[in-house]
Amino acid sequence: MKTLICIVCPRGCHLNVDEENDYKVTGHHCEKGEIYGRNELLHPVRVVTSTVKVKSNIHPRCPVKTDQSIPKENIFPAMRLLDSVLLTPPIKRGDVVVDDVAGSGACFVVTRDLDT
């Protein structure tokens, strides 16, 4: 039995996951928590957020995120992919910056609009 704190929402439920009983989750208060508890032991994933360079005098950086969770072990390789990115405004929320991040199928997308 493994005890986890759920990170799906700020409620932070205390989960118990039973590895010997097909990863049965208890202590969750929603369906997402049940999925999280199971995944966290089998193949943990995270959304990665960071920034990339922008050609702009006003906004030197633009925030980005992976549009879906990626495997935890891919976080640092994913971060390195952003080092060579340089965006030119105008930029729109949702613009794709990096495709298929570290083979995960997720994309890095822009999270704010920048006109200048």
Place this chain on the structure above:
Amino acid sequence: MTRQDYELIVIGAGPAGLAAALSAKQHGLSRILVIERDKELGGILNQCIHNGFGLHYFGEELTGPEYAGRFIDQLEGSGIEIVCDTMVIHLENGDDWRIVHAMSTENGYQCLKCRAVILAMGCRERTRFAIQIPGSRPAGIFNAGTAQRYVNIEGKMIGRRVIILGSGDIGLIMARRMTLEGAKVLACVELLPYSGGLNRNIVQCLHDYDIPLYLSHTITNIEGRNRVQRVTVQQVDENRRPIPGTETYYDVDTVLLSVGLIPENELSREAGVKIDRRTSGPFVYENLETSEKGIFACGNVLHVHDLVDYVTEESQAAGKAAAAFVLDGALTDIGHVIEIKTEPTVSYTVPQAVRVNEVAKSLRIFLRVNKIWEETSHIVFRDGDNVIARFKRDYMAPGEMENVNVPRVLLDRVKGDMLYVSIEEAQR
């Protein structure tokens, strides 16, 4: 700024100000001005590039800039006037009008008249000097939120070997952020026996990157000539005094402080608004009106929130109330007023008082407990000896704000003008 007499002026265009202005517009006001001191809208959300915002309000997980963006989009074309790069320097309260003194490069010094004001100035960080850490004063000591701005907005790397004092959410978030950018975060040190941040942030910001969290520890010395070179960490006893002999030394070049936030109420005080010492924010009634007629408050200037979703809801309520004040006039018959008093188990409540007649179906009360309650407990409201309402909770912590809805019918039962709130362990 074209008009000189507004129905409503909102001070601050962070999450609170944006939601309040939009709500006031939806509730019938047309002449609204939002004043922001930064060069752009969105406030602190612009630098909170991590995700986790909006789960309650939008039902999906957004980053800070995305959350702000949704409100900024709505503002465009709404007819709400906005001025950025403008600092409000004084606020005056009169009988019919409130006067906002503002200063900007573009417009100079202006006195703007309005019927109602919404205070949405947010909060600022406690500094090293507020907590009096001994030692020298080299470069490399930052407030966590300031560091967040340098890294996320300006794109500057601020250090390589980092220690974090305080386990508030911003400190935890910055521990992860600095790690992702290639720094080594050696530890997060917390004076109290529990963390001030959300559990989920301890997991995904510290545990994920094997950053140790030392509870009941603090920094007792900072050394360094030009740049931070070494800090001393010591364990503290139950009275928060450092225990001799527990010194450990960390070779770091950077210290981040995440030691609390203070609502920015200088303007509020100048206008005569009564401040609650427990929240450091205005004392408010059920509709978020302060002690001063026509001045409302919402967001982190009122009390420091842990979730922006609640800021949005609170600010919408303030916008609605300000609209009602402008359109229907001030309350003439105040009726039964109940003050909500906190017992020692509760740090504060918002609102602090309720005019029962003004409550439609129920009153939402936000509160914080001052220790961790791991056993099932109750939030109990009493008027003297009678229990008015009781709410069960499985787990409560100071870092996680609680809220309850007290139905109007129960408020009607309150005898006298005091309602006491406390936490009690459930009977087994």
